[in-house]
Amino acid sequence: MSPQGMPPIISSMTTSLRSTLDFLLYDWLRAASLTARPRFADHSRETFDAVLDTCERIAREKYAPFNRTVDTQEPRFDGEKVILPQCTHDARQAYADSGMLGAAQDYELGGMQLPYVVESAANSFFACASISIGSNLLTTGNANAILVHGTPMQQRVFAANEFNGRWAGTMCLSEPQAGSSLSDIATRAEPDGAGFEADPLGPRYRLRGNKMWISAGDHELTENIVHLVLAKIPGPDGKPVPGVKGISLFIVPKKLVDTEGKLTGERNDVALAGLNHKLGWRGTTNTLLNFGEGRYPVRAGQGGGLDGRGAGAIGYLVGKPGEGLKCMFHMMNEARISIGMAATMLGLAGYYASLDYARTRLQGRPIGSGGKDASSPQVRLIEHADVKRMLLAQKSYGEGALALNLYCARLVDEGRTGDAGAAADARLLLEVLTPIAKSWPSEFCLEANSLAIQIHGGYGYTRDFPVEQYWRDNRLNMIHEGTHGIQAADLLGRKVVMQGGAGLQLLARTVAVTIAKARQRPGLAAWAGQLEQALRDVIDATRAAWATGNAGEALANAVPYMQAFGHVVLAWMWLDVADSVLAKDASLSIAASVGRMGAARYFFHYELPKTGAWLAVVCTRDATCADMAEDAF
CATH class of the missing domain: 1.20.1410 (I/LWEQ domain)
Incomplete structure (x- = not known):
């Protein structure tokens, strides 16, 4: 086995994962039985397999070989735009072309109407191959939140163009001074003139403030970026409502668009203030964004509240005023399950790498069998009991977490397509399991990555092998999304x-x-x-x-x-x-x-x-x- 900066056995890794997915999907969760439901009637085991085949191939060809590349060639800002390596552009385009951004969506939105459990299983290949490249989860979650809480116009203009791959999406919650304490956010949104409610894209506001830790907050991978931003609107007395009651949700596009989804040619007042340089997930741009600092002043609303061009990012209200957290939690809960899956796949990637290493690396002699006789032949690492313990721990954490994540995805399908009683139970059970689906893999699959380093010994602590990167990438997931x-x-x-x-x-x-x-x-x-x-x-x-x-x-x-x-x-x-x-x-x-x-x-x-x-x-x-x-x- 030669040291290298990418998974050492890409084909074997995806093959092992596919075998596990097939068992969990078909033998355990009986996913093929979902085709008896009207929403999935056009599908069969064969179409599910075709989707898995496609994603496995793209992950093997476009993602896994470049996992180390995106770790070492971090995003950089040249003063005008964010520069990412070409492999990231190629991988993102291949993913968008596959239709997976809207795989579970209605045909009318260009989707495939796949069961969510199949979509989750298929997306696992990308997370296993390269989590830094494969972090498209926020775009889908962003669009899904707009589908649930947005107006029909917002759904057609913003959500549909995220699902078809033209645009990307983000989630803008945290602020430098507030962190996870959302009641303390300071970003403000004020009506853009007297006629602010008449804009066909939604009530139009001006946003001013700063947002921190925004994954994929700026890049050139797509022609536009749709930010979902939490901000406080003024109360009846004109002052911000304290606590979370005044928090509302806004669509803030990087570039302004018309009602046909075409770019107007005008940049919104959203400025990249800086890039965050992280321990892991280095291939994903992570940003500090300034809204309404005046770097890109835009036209005032027709109501004339501002003269000419003024500071303030244009944002369109999503849902009702003061219900921003309620709207955003739809996206956050989906993202939490996705983070659990990301942590799981990083744990499994480390397991596959350390299993291969343990099978090929000669070291030591068995206890009680001439172990002190230097003339006796060395044995492979996997023949030592403690190495087996560490491999079993990784396998039990990773495959157990994968079962949990897919079970939760199956609950989503039941909540959407089951009969009334079963659907209600599925939604309630998912509520209880969501904190576990996010947190348990992020803790114990991180431990699996630590064990993968341990099996490699000193080599595991070097960049000659991929397991140290898996650990660095996974360490973020105990913080991510709560x-x-x-x-x-x-x-x-x-x-x-x-x-x-x-x-x-x-x-x-x-x-x-x-x-x-x-x-x-x-x-x-x-x-x-x-x-x-x-x-x-x-x-x-x-x-x-x-x-x-x-x-x-x-x-x-x-x-x-x-x-x-x-x-x-x-x-x-x-x-x-x-x-x-x-x-x-x-x-x-x-x-x-x-x-x-x-x-x-x-x-x-x-x-x-x-x-x-x-x-x-x-x-x-x-x-x-x-x-x-x-x-x-």
Whole structure:
């Protein structure tokens, strides 16, 4: 194996991923059965496979070979525009030409009406091959938010041109002084003249402020960029409404357009203030944007509120005033699941690379078999028990997280196309699982990347091999789209207690179905009992955390709670997957430790027992961290 700056076994990597996807999609989730529903009636297993084939090929040819290139040739600003390597342009164009930007959308929008679970599976190839190139998720999420909350005109002009690949999209929330505290944003939006409500593209405002950490905030990959921007509008007294109630959502295009979606030739007052230079995801432009600083003054509205040309970026209101967070969370929740998938695929990429290395690298001798005899032949790394442990951990994290992500995608399809009762349950269950789908892969698939470096030894810490880049790229995902602590507070502070705990109760009933099914297989009965107890412990811990009704006490240990909760969810995934494995091949047993069964066995023997320690501090509302005085540090 020769050191190189790209995945060492691109073909083998995508082949391994494809085998896993095929099993999860067809044998476990029964995705082909969705073709019985009217929305997907034009499809079949063959059309799903054709989409997977296309994405696998593009990822192998246009993405994976250039993963190191985009890491070393970072975006740069020449004072006029952002410069990206040609391979990024080529990959983005190939992706857009494939139709995947609107794969799950209606035919009328140029989409394929694919099930979302198939779209998610197909997109996983790009994330595995090069996450820096493959970060198109914000464009799709941006367009989907406009479809849900925008006017028909906004849908035709902005969303449709994002789905067809002409334009890209961003999400502009954070600000330098506010970070994740959205109630403290300072960007302002004021009506653009007396006739501001008459603009056919939506009520027209002038925005002034700064936004930070904007992925793909400026580039030349597309002819236009559609920014979705959170800003505060004035209240009845003309002053900004405090807190989140005054926050509204605006479409702010980089270049102004008409009602036919044609560029007017006028640049909006959105200026690139600087590029952020990151530890990972270096191939994706990350920006600080200034809105309305006057660098690109634009014409005033017809109402005459401003004379001639004035400062202020033109923005079109999306949805109702004051409901910006509600609108934006549609995009954020979709992005959170996508970030979970990104973290998962980086974890799997590291696993595939370290598995290949362990199979070919000769080092050491087995314990108890002449290990101290230097004249005896060396063995491959994979023959050492501890290396097998690290590989099993990676496999159980990565493939388990992939199962969770695809399960959540399947819930999206059920929520959109199932009967009323099943659709409502799917949406509620997805609400509960979303913090886990984002946070669990971002923590434990990062650990998988760390183990991949460990297997490579000192070589893993060099840029001669790709595993150090996978770790750097993945480290961002615990921060992306809501930090780990925010996800934990959302889970324990809202998701498991909302509607009187209805979501947690639904999850418990759903897991119980898997437990009952697994008990019918003698080989899985012990794991079923183990999961049942762990689930009971999580429910008891939830009650104990909120026993005093004091949010400060309950949420002081929200992250350990989320870690335990996530491990229980992943154990559920593995038990359900194991049942499908045995249903497909009854000759297998858990003792055989073959493939997926080995990973499931590892998770139940080595991982699920960890939940006890995490839940102990939750149940006692341990105040060690909360009570620590600042000067004691």
